């Protein structure tokens with residue numbers, strides 16, 4: 001039975017990519033549950049207007065930190081800023097991320113490096129820097145601390161035409177499951193959230209051209225799946241969002257790798273390409 005088992009009231013949650021899509025969803029859910037927030041992304045005006053909205057709706061205290069997380073010293077700078085403000089993080093949502101679409105042959109190498117810098121390096125550095133805070137919060141306030149990393153159904157198999165994205169999300173999934181094992185005795189809730197396509201700005205940013213395939217998930221559906229998992233006494237280290245996506249991910253683990261690669265390649269082939 002689901003109960004409000006995850007209770008971050010009185011603690012602070014940091015959300016990366018809080019200016020849009022799923023990040024805004026996590027901000028509302030965490031604020032509603034009584035957490036103070038640290039909102040991080042590049043678009044400052046959006047973060048500030050979200051902070052005002054959350055203060056009006058839930059009385060939330062938000063700290064807005066505009067930052068490009070792909071910059072070399074972004075994470076140390078962010079952590080220094082938190083220390084100066086004497087903020088301890090009880091929940092970390094590593095949500096900022098983006099994809100590129102197209103062949104590796106035609107890709108922009110700088111943009112691909114940026115993708116790895118955000119989806120992999122910033123997530124790893126921030127987790128490493130804040131894990132002591134999270135574990136300490138878990139020991140002081142049982143059921144109040146969580147590490148939520150945004151992976152994807154793209155994590156379960158190679159994704160032609162989104163090669164770097166699929167690889168970054170495979171990393172996030174593997175890394176998060178390993179951290180969840182290592183911290184299992186601490187009380188920290190650690191999970192990789194794996195949605196299929198969600199209706200956000202993601203596809204515009206990725207410039208898929210063909211748009212979203214099928215009916216995308218809503219941000220609300222991803223929030224329901226995330227928080228019902230957080231509310232379980234034994235937190236699953238992987239949350240697949242949507243029954244169809246869960247089945248497809250299961251297929252990817254039992255079917256021959258070559259067959260899965262061919263099927264995903266066909267599905268993802270840009271229009272007009274053979």
Ligand SMILES: NC(=O)c1ccc[n+]([C@@H]2O[C@H](COP(=O)([O-])OP(=O)(O)OC[C@H]3O[C@@H](n4cnc5c(N)ncnc54)[C@H](OP(=O)(O)O)[C@@H]3O)[C@@H](O)[C@H]2O)c1
Pocket residue numbers: 016017018019020021022023040041042043044067068069070094095096097098099118150151152153194195196197198199200201202203205
């Ligand atoms: N939408 C989907 O179909 C889908 C499916 C599975 C998983 N996901 C994952 O879910 C997460 C959130 O995606 P979304 O769908 O909400 O996409 P979105 O609406 O495009 O939001 C992406 C967020 O990342 C932030 N961001 C991008 N580059 C950044 C940078 N260099 N530094 C700091 N922040 C940066 C953006 O803020 P600024 O532009 O203001 O910096 C924005 O807040 C991503 O990790 C994505 O891979 C999405």
